[in-house]
Amino acid sequence: MRTLLLLLCSCLLLFDHLQAQNRTITGKITDNNGRPVPGASVTIKSTRRGTSSGPDGVFSIPVPPNSNTLVISAVGWTSKEVEIGDQTSITVTLTAKENTLSEVVVTSLGIARDKRSLGYATQQLKADQIADKGQVNLVSAMEGKVAGVNITGASGGAGASVNINIRGITSFTRSNQPLFVVDGIPISNDVDRTNGGPNGTLGDQQPANRALDLDLNNIESINILKGPAAAVLYGSRAAAGAIIITTKKGGVNGKSEIVASTAYSQQYMEGLPQVQNAYGQGSAGIYNPASGNSWGPKFGSTPSVANGLLVNGQPVPFKAYPNNINDFFQTGTISDNSLIINGGDAKQNFTLSGGYLTQNGILPNTSLKRANVKFAGNTIFRNKIKVGGVVSFFNTLQTGILDGNGASSLAVVEGLARSIDLTSTRVLGTYQNPDGTNNWPIPGQDNPYYDAYMNPLKSNLYRIIGNVNLGYDLFPWLNINYRLGIDAYTDRRKQIFAISSARVPAGQDLESDIYRSELNGDLIITAHKNDFLTKDLNFSALLGQNINQRRFQVVTVEADALAFSGFYNTSVGSNFAIGSAESTTLQRLLGYYGQLSFAWRGYLYLEATARADESSTLSTSKNTFFYPSVNAGFVFTDAFHINSGILSYGKLRANISKVGTDAPPYLLANTYQKSTYGNNVANFSFPDGAIAGFTLNPTIAPNVLSPEFVTSYEIGTNLGFWNNRATLDATYYNTVSTSQIFSVGIPPSTGFTTKTVNAGKMTNKGVELTLSVEPVVTHNFRWDIIGNFTRNVNKVVSIFPGITRFSIPGSAFIGSIPSIQVGQPYGVIIGGLIPRDSTTGARLINPGTGVYATTIANQVLANPNPDYILGISNTVRYKSLSLGFTFNFIKGGQVLSFTAASYKSRGAWVETGKDRDKPWTLPGEILSNGKYTQNNIQIPAQTYWQTLGGLQSEFNVYDATVLRLQDVTLGYDLPASIIKSWKINYVRISVFANNVFHIAPNTFIDPEINTQGAGNIRGLDLQGTPNARTIGGSLKVSF
Amino acid sequence: MKRMLILLLLAGMVLGSCKKYLAVNTSPNTPTTVPPSVLLPTTEIGIAFANSNDLDRATSAIMQQIAGVANQTQGYDVYNFSGAFDNQWNSELYGGSVNNCVAMINLDSATSPAYSGIAKLEMAYAFSILTDIWGDVPYSQAGQGNKYIYPRFDKVQDIYQGNPSLGITSLFDLVNSGLADLAKTSTLKPKTDDLVYGGDLTKWTRVGNTLLLKFAIMLTNVNPTMAKSVITSVLSGNNYINSNSLDFEVPFGTATGNQNALYNFNYINRPGDQMLSSRFLALEQSLNDTLRLAKFFTKPNGVFTGFNNGSNAPAPPQATRSQYGSYLIAPVANPTQLGAAPIRLLTNFQVNFILAEAALILGTPGDPNAYYQAGIQASMQKIGMAQSDINAYFIANPNVVTLTGTTQQKLQQIITQKYIAFTGNGIEVFDDYRRTGYPILALPLNPGGDDPTVIPTRLPYTNGELSTNPNAPNPRPLVDVKLWWAK
Structure with a gap:
């Protein structure tokens, strides 16, 4: 209603009459790349009359009839004089001064700012840093390219979610994913999960994080607001930072453009361990067709009744199928097409775009189809009123198959007995008995193809993101x-368990409709005045009001105990x-916010913000909460006129901020x-x-519920050397999270198990470094290197009096519970550890069995937090050729790998095939009569490996250090001489690969996997989908 | 001027009332109040589920009626209880049963004493499971949420006998208070929401009196005087469960989600985890009681196949294993209704064995042998043996069905028959074993846990309670520490 009124009022303004004497010139100030330059001073030559450009670079100024020249100047840019002539609308392109670091970045609320004026860290990614790399998920495309950000994909599955945390985890239980904002509008990046049967979400089908719906081809830039200071105007919603996405717009450079692109790539499963091919199905050296393990006889053994290979006098077919695991995975394909039509000028412009992506995953019966259409238009009339709007429509279809340990195809395949032939059961009919039921001979498992084709989850999502702007x-x-x-959006899901499926033997047809919406209204009043109060002091102020409403609904009809197979409608249940259920x-x-910014002579910047939120979810007495921030930036090289040959730019910045949630x-x-x-x-x-x-x-309701708070202290510097051929952006931050809302x-x-409280304290301290170097720049050759270093140290300081640990909400296996524990970093996995000799540290052996003593429960089994992350992107350009590649190095962190456990305990891993006939001894000590002696109890290889292959054993916790060639792109722009005759702006041909290779020195699996996907639970490889390598090419043409 | 007007309009819009806009925090998903008719079914299923789920598997393995062959039951068989029973303590007894009983009791006492009365009886039963399994447990301060955030652990003797100085009402008085409520006029009365008796409060009165018998017999070692007086008084009132048709047994259904835990575990979710103990098989064979055994356990291909408790040997193929049989998985009258067997909590045969023991040990009225034989008859009738088969058994096995020898030998006979009759209710037979030492059991193979030298005399406290309640005994007592009433 309020919005409607506003629209009405604005309509009244249309009848405003203009002064006749002066003509009004409107214009837009942009940089070389067409990005707006805000805050530029626009004066009429030889007068003192002037104005300045707004956040979008647009200005308007009444010009007396006798004046004809505008002077455009901005700090960091070369000033320019423009003849007006008889134009009423102009576009002015400014060139950055060589010795300043000037970059326009989009900050909170979509306000474009000059980066040098900011007292906090942000980082920007441009289209060419994320597009044309074969990535489907926007979040994956950012990996290794931003300091302070930790990104881990769930897997290489089609549409699988990707986790992103900026500057660590700052809340015990709330989502720690940053706020995603598209063209000024917060959008959902939630992961909606559908339980994978009785395993809960531990074995679901890896649904998407909803930023997946966005089309990478249509993204102009991504700005990462890292700390609370940067995101404070978004309030509660951005306590974990914000990802500000700007999509492509019309009117840039004042010309129309059509860009069409097509890309095709293939995907290959990557990262599963090497297998042995010497021993087949069975146990203790005896063949057993009902065993899922490879502890049976050696291939080539003489069939006998004793080794089980002679049945009724007939030898059993028994040979190795060396590729039976790899064969289950298929070559995935991704086809990605997009068309963008931009038209108009700075005053009136539009864009129409569409994209269509289809992906067939590396697993059978997995796919992603994504279509999107966007229309946006902007206009300025009467030189004062700007009207704009954008509407984007998305349709995303995902088909996934069950994941994870226990009765999923992956749990069967990953470590599959070496003598099982899967290829013969690949097509319909061959994975079923004649009556349609699962034909797998091993109890508690499905034929992997049966599971893949008979038990899928399908998701069909329709989504609209739009905004209007006045x-x-x-x-x-x-x-x-x-x-x-x-x-x-509405996501309509259907999950099927066929009758006789191992997870739900009676069959199930589950229909689940998920609806989520978020409405945001922002009234923003901005004022800007140059030479405010005194010369050289520029001032801007912002006053805003926000309404936010979030709705979520999931309605599920679960039809159990199906009457017959093959037809899946709830009526069969x-x-x-x-x-x-219905939820x-x-x-x-409601939020009220304000910001005051002062700029003194273009080198000293001071800004203060404040926001007060009123929330529907808190106790009435505590539901209004206020949080301020201040930040300052000081370009000392300008202040002290330093411009040595070495140091060309230097800025210090600092901020303190607080955000409530x-x-x-x-x-x-x-x-x-x-x-x-x-x-x-x-x-x-x-x-x-x-x-x-x-x-x-x-859960007992709280006595009183007040907001969570995150307080952040940040200092940083931006330095430029050798005329900014090398630049360094360094930040140190310290955030303190208090008053956490959780159920203790x-x-x-x-009679109750938990109570909702406000308690606890957690800290994050970290360093972010971004070093950009251009080691070689010649006329034809240019080499850029950007290195991003991320180190974050999280510590849970306190939880609640008397409580030292609680589990992160979500599904967990008893025995490996992702937890919050005092004194530990967030998310340690709690489980059992084998007792040790306190002097030597040797593990204790049970003298009766020769295997390890019973574990001591409630120990820290694994810590998923990496020590540091180093991403290095290179771009080498030679004439029209460009080569980009990104390495990502993750040091430390641990993963608990059920995949590794399975390969060991099932006798599939290559090492388990060695020295099987010899006795084995576990390293450790025996305690008897108070004395420790070296263990010398001999056990069979099978016992040895099954001890080391215990699912939740400490032996399956691996150091997750990994070096990865994240992506490689080779691009070629067709020479202008050729395409000019075709009336084409440019033609770019690229070939690319991502996840090219990895080196994980301390494990035989790919440790960069996170089966639970986006969320607070990390460091678990639950025998989920492995990673994928993508190789492909693209063609982009601009008309 | 126009500009000022616009500013004013804007200001008015922004500062408009927001109170109603924010008043949306009432959950449309979960109600803040419910009628007692939806709590009663929860508590009835709750105590039956607690009786027949994991606690039953652990106690039935300890009592060597079943043997574990895989997963948790295999651990229970050799006394490895680490990390177990949180669900039972948290979500079947204190949560599920006790807390919802408290909610029913706290309802308007003028309108719903019928619900309050039933709730007190159910709660007394739930607390008896808790204290009999774990010893000292939260009782007088339990299940009341914020009122006692760290409930005190009351002593077993205080729970059974009361302790006014600590404000502890005895289980007996809790039952008596429930009986008094049942006698009041109640506006709200249960109907079909009473799954057991369909709202027949006279039968609930019998449940109350039968609970008094069950509680009293627990005191034979420690307070025989009180035991005798309670039993004598109940006998003279003659209003207890004295016929199989009055048994307090909670019905279950055949539909997925409504099946009893014995069937749901052994046939649907974990068919490979446990089977008949070869020791129980040997006992039943020695008593020529295999007709009855065939109702308790299956007989694949006409053969009982048991497994020795704690054995490391490979288990026999699943298809040949004897598993829980018809009496425990389907109603006796409808053996095809799989999963719908009721969970028998208080029974006529139990009452007869209690009265036989009381007459023998405490000298309460009646003939021990008559009660003993009535108990066996009631059990055999209940499991669906033909009367002719029962008569034949009595004729063929006079030594079994007649109390003979010393008082201890007679007691052994009574408790052994009670043990057989209660197959599938491990908690009851575990109670009797610890109180009387019968039936005589040997350690399993490969025992482990707290103390591998003795059969456990209690179960360990749960990690969840130990880690959150500063009033919990620390360190926890080991499982070889006897309870107050134990022999």
Whole structure:
């Protein structure tokens, strides 16, 4: 309603009459790349009359009839005089001064700013740093290219989610993914999960993070606002930083353009261990067709009754299938096409774009199809009123198959017995019995093809992201803008478990409709005045108001105990009570914010912001919360006129900021919910026939709930050397998270297991370095190197009095629980460790069995946090050829690998095929009569490897250090001499590869895997989809 | 002027009322109040589920009626309980049963004493499981949420006998209070939401009195005077479960999600984890009781196949294993309704064995042998043996069905028959074993855990309670520490 009124008011303004004496010139100031230059001074030559360009680089100025020249100047740019002639609209392109580091970046609320004026760290990625690299997911495309950011993909599965954390994890339980903002509108990057049957999300089908819906071809730039100071105007929503995405627009350079691109690539499974091919199916050297392991006889053994290879006098077919694991994976394909039509000029412009991507995954029956259409238009009329809007429509279809340990095809295939032939069961009919049921001979498992083709999850998402924008220059120095944006999607999912599937033997047809929407309205009033109060002092102020509403709904109909196979509609089910559910949430927030910025002589910048939020989710007495920030930037090279041959630019910056965050909805009251008992081994759920049952929610409502706060201290410097041939951006930060909202464990004998509280403290300290060097620049040859270094040290300082540990909300296997533990970094995995001799550190052996003693529970099993991350991007250009490649080095961190465990315990790993006939001894000591002696108990190879292959054993925790050639792109621009005759702007041909190779010195698996995908649970490889290598090429033509 | 007007309009829009806009924090997903008719089914299923799920598997393995062959039950068989029973403590007993009983009791006492009365009986039963399994447990301060955030661990003797100085009401008085509520006029009365008796409060009164018998017999070693007086009083009231048709047994269904835990575990989710103990098989064979055994356990291809408790030998092929049989997985009258067997919590045969023991040990009224024989009859009838088969068994096995020898020998006979009759209810037979030492059991092969030299006399406290409740005993007592009432 409020928005409507605003629109009405603005319409009234259309009837405003202009002064006749002066003509008004409007224009836009851009850099060489067409990006706006904000805050540039525009004066009429020989007068003192002037104005300055707004955040979008646009200005308007009344010009007396006798004046004909405008002087455009901005700090860091070469001044320019422009003859007006009889134009009313002009575009002015400024050239950056050589010895300044000037870059226009998009900051909070979509405001373009000169980077030198900022008192906090941001980093920008441009289109060519992310596009044409074979990436499907925007977040993956950023890996290795931004300092302070930690990105880990779930897997190489089609559409699998990718986790991103900026400057560590700052909240115990809330999402720690940054806020994604597209063209000024916050959008959802949530991961909506559908339980993979009784395993919960531990074995689901790796759904997407919703930023996946965005088309990389259509992205102009990505700005990463790293700390709370940078993102503070977004308020609560950006406590974990913000990713500001600007899509392509029309009117750049004042000309129309059509860009068409097509890309095709292939994907290959990458990263599974080497296998042995000497021993086949069975146990203890005896063939057993019902065994999933390769502890049977050696290939070539003489068949005998004793070794199980002679049955009824007939030898059993028994040979190695060396490629049986690799053969299950297929060559994936990605086809990516896009068309962008831009037209107009600085005053009136439009863009229409469309994209279509299809991906067939590396696993059978996995795919992603993504279509998007966008239309945007902007206009300025009466020289004062800016109207703009954009609407994007997305349709994303994903088909995934079950993942993870236990009754998924991957759990069967990863470590598959060496004598099982999979190729013969690849097509319909061959993975089934004649009655359609699963034909796999091993109990508790599915034929992997049966599982892949019969138990998929399909997701069909329709999404709209759009905004309208209305701006009015009330005075030359005062602008009022309203922006209303919405992101809404419906994801209709269908998950099938065929009858006889190992996970849900009775069969299941699950229909789940997920709806999510976010509405944002921002009223922003900006004022800008040069020579404010005194000469050389520029001043700007911003006052804003935000309304935010988020809705989420998931309605699920779960039809269990299917009557027959082959037809999947809920009508085939006979029980609808177990998983059918409805859940709706609504939360609202009102924010009021302001910002004051001062710039003194273009080298000293001071800024203060404040925001107050009112949230629907907190206790009424605590639901209004205020948080301020201040930041300062000082370009000391300009202040002290330093411009030596070496140091050409130097800036110091510092900030202190605080951000508050509200709670998830509905925590304030004690409630009842539908009753269920038990877990995956035995369970009961109401209704009991026609009788309903309710139970108290096991979480006690808080006495009072107040917001979470993150306080951040940041200092940094930007240095330029040798005329900025080398630049360094260095930041140190220290953030303190307090008053965390979470459910703390209370004695279950209270009748409840948790209570919602505000408590706890966590710190993140870190260093970010970005070093850019141009070692060689000649007329034809240019080499750019950008190195990004990230180090973040997280520490959980306190949780709650008396509580030293609790598990991160989400699914977990008992025995390896991702946890928050006092004194440890966030997310350590808690499990059992083998007791040790305290003096020598040797592990203790059970003298009765020769294997390790029973583990001691509740120890830190693995720490998924890396020590540091180093990404190095190179771009080498020679004439029209360019070669880009990015290395990413992750040092430290640990992964608990069920894949490694499986390869060991099932006797598939190449090492398990060695010296099988010899006795083995586990390294360790035996404790008897208080004395430790070296273990000398001999055990068979099978026992040895199965001991080391215990799923949650410390032996399957690996150092995740890995060096990866992240991507390589070779591009070629067709010479202008050729294409000019075709009336074509440019033609670019690229070939690319990503995940080219990796070296992980301390493990035989690819440790950069995170089966649980985007979220707070990290460091688990639960026998999920492995990574993929992509190789392809693209063609881009601009008309 | 126009500009000022616009500014004013804007200011008005921004500063408009926001109170209603933010008042959206009432959950549409979970109600803040519910009628007692949806809590009663939860608590009835709760105590039955607690009785038949993991606690039953652990106690049935300790009591060597079943043997574990894989996963957790295999560990229980050799006393490896580490990390176990949190679900039972947290979500079946204190949560699920006790907390929702407290909610029913706290309802308006004027309108719903019927629910309050039933809740007190159910809660007494739930607490008896807790204290009998774990010893000292939160009781007088338990299940009340914020009121006692760190509930005190009350002593077993205080739970059974009460302790006014600590504000502890005994289990007996809790039952008596429930019986008093049941006698009141109640506006709200259970109907079909009472899964067990369909709202027949007179039968609930019998449950209350039968609970008094069950609790009293626990005191034979430590307070025989009280035991005798309670039992004598219940006997004279003659309003207890004295017929199989009055048994307190919670019905289950055949649908997925509504099956009893014995079936759901052994046939649906974990068919390979446990089977008949060869020791129990040997006992039953020695008593020529295989007709009854065939109701408790399956007989694939006409042969019982057991497995020795704690054995490291490979288990027999799954298809040949004897698993829980018809009596425990389907109603006796409808053997095809798999999963729908009721969970029997208080039974006529149990009452007869209690009265036989009380008459023998405490000298309460009645003939021990008559009660003993009535108990065996009730059990055999309940599992669906033909009366002719029962009669034939009595004729063929006079030594078994007649109490003979010393008082201890007679007690051994009574408890052994109770042990057989209660197959599938490990908690009850574990209680009797620790209180009387019968039936006589040997250690399993390869015992481990806290103390591999003795059969456990309790289960270890759960990690969840130990790590959150400063009032929990620290360190926890080992599983060889006897309970107050134990022999």
